[in-house]
Amino acid sequence: xxxxxxxxxxxxxxTLLAVFLLVLAKRIGGDTTVALVASSLLMFGCCWASAAxxxxxxxxxxxxxxxxxxxxxxxxxxSSYGWFFGSYTYTPVLGPALGDVPIVIPLMWFALAYxxxxxxxxxxWQDPVDRPASLGHDAIMALLGAMVVTCYDLGVDPYMVxxxxxxxxxxxxxxxxxxxxxxxxxxxxxxxxxxFAFRRLARVRTTVHDAGTVLPTMRHVFxxxxxxxxxxVFQVLLGYPVEARTIALFAMGFPxxxxxxxxxxxxxxxxxxxxxxxxAAVPADALKEAA
Numbered sequence: 659x660x661x662x663x664x665x666x667x668x669x670x671x672x673t674l675l676a677v678f679l680l681v682l683a684k685r686i687g688g689d690t691t692v693a694l695v696a697s698s699l700l701m702f703g704c705c706w707a708s709a710a711x712x713x714x715x716x717x718x719x720x721x722x723x724x725x726x727x728x729x730x731x732x733x734x735x736x737s738s739y740g741w742f743f744g745s746y747t748y749t750p751v752l753g754p755a756l757g758d759v760p761i762v763i764p765l766m767w768f769a770l771a772y773x774x775x776x777x778x779x780x781x782x783w784q785d786p787v788d789r790p791a792s793l794g795h796d797a798i799m800a801l802l803g804a805m806v807v808t809c810y811d812l813g814v815d816p817y818m819v820x821x822x823x824x825x826x827x828x829x830x831x832x833x834x835x836x837x838x839x840x841x842x843x844x845x846x847x848x849x850x851x852x853x854f855a856f857r858r859l860a861r862v863r864t865t866v867h868d869a870g871t872v873l874p875t876m877r878h879v880f881x882x883x884x885x886x887x888x889x890x891v892f893q894v895l896l897g898y899p900v901e902a903r904t905i906a907l908f909a910m911g912f913p914x915x916x917x918x919x920x921x922x923x924x925x926x927x928x929x930x931x932x933x934x935x936x937x938a939a940v941p942a943d944a945l946k947e948a949a
Contacts, residue, residue: 667711671881674704679888686895689822695753698762701885705769708881712776712787720859721775722768725852729767732848733759737825742844745828752824769885770810771852774803776882777913778853780920786879796857804849806913810886811845813893813906821898835899876925883921886914 678700685693709718735741737748737758752760776786778799788799816835818824832838893906922928 667707668878671704671707671711672877674700674707675881675884678704679884682888682892686892691751691753694751694822694824695762698752698766701769702762702765704881705772705885708878709772711878717859721772721856724855725768725771726764728848728852728855730756730759730764732844732851733763736844740828742840742847744832744838744840744844746825747828748825749823751822767848767852770807771803771849771856773882773886774806774849775853775856776879777806777886777917778803780879780917780924781913782920784920784923786882786921786924790857790859793858796854800850800854800857803853804846806886807849808842808845809909809913810889810893811842812909813897813902814889815841816902817893817896817898821896835902876921879921879924883914883917886910890914 678697681693681697681700685697706718706722709721713721732742734757736743737746740746748755748758748760752762754761756764779786779788782799782802790796812834815837819827819837820835827837829838830836832841834842890906890910893910894903897903897906919928
């Protein structure tokens with residue numbers, strides 16, 4: 659990646675995010691196949707540009723490759739054999755398909771996985787990117803990211819099935835507004851597989867010594883948070899059934915707020931209050947004596 663392109667990536671990502679949010683707002687007036695495909699492509703584009711800046715071009719490309727290939731394979735097996743999510747069939751609502759899977763679906767798997775990765779890091783480490791670590795560390799962080807992604811599915815699944823009719827479920831008497839719990843287990847499994855596979859690869863952030871590097875700042879990390887916030891607001895306004903709107907607010911709002919606080923701490927805007935004499939930590943000797 660050239661230094662000039664790297665310097666312009668934040669502008670590209672912010673521009674695509676703004677257009678994505680505008681198209682998402684336009685969809686409030688009525689979803690169409692064109693609007694759905696356009697918003698999915700824009701979400702993919704702004705997340706890729708953001709990932710290339712935060713993770714580096716090579717790591718971002720690896721995440722794209724892992725997420726789109728694993729996402730497509732899981733959806734193909736799901737629509738053909740009922741694996742992971744239960745038995746279902748896609749309709750033409752989401753546009754052109756590769757096999758049985760609309761092309762925009764693997765692209766959305768990448769965008770959501772990237773958003774889940776950043777949010778998980780902000781919650782735990784108050785930093786959008788972490789470095790390669792132990793197997794257990796990567797598994798826990800991938801699990802947290804998968805939960806962030808699945809929180810989005812809690813509200814979007816009933817809307818996609820019963821309002822947009824983007825796919826047809828074989829079983830329609832599940833415990834979640836007609837949706838089966840197996841679907842959420844599938845979302846957790848696929849999201850975890852994508853994030854865990856990516857975390858086991860080298861994903862070292864560029865340093866100040868790299869020529870042309872622009873180190874990440876608050877506005878750069880705002881892209882994945884903005885995508886998640888936009889999706890949450892859409893569900894709060896249009897979620898189906900109406901109970902799903904409140905569920906989306908809290909299910910997606912909690913990790914979003916926690917990640918935002920992590921972002922503020924990362925930038926030094928929010929800091930732990932300094933302890934004064936009255937609230938100073940209890941000496942270790944006192945703790946031992948109390949025990």
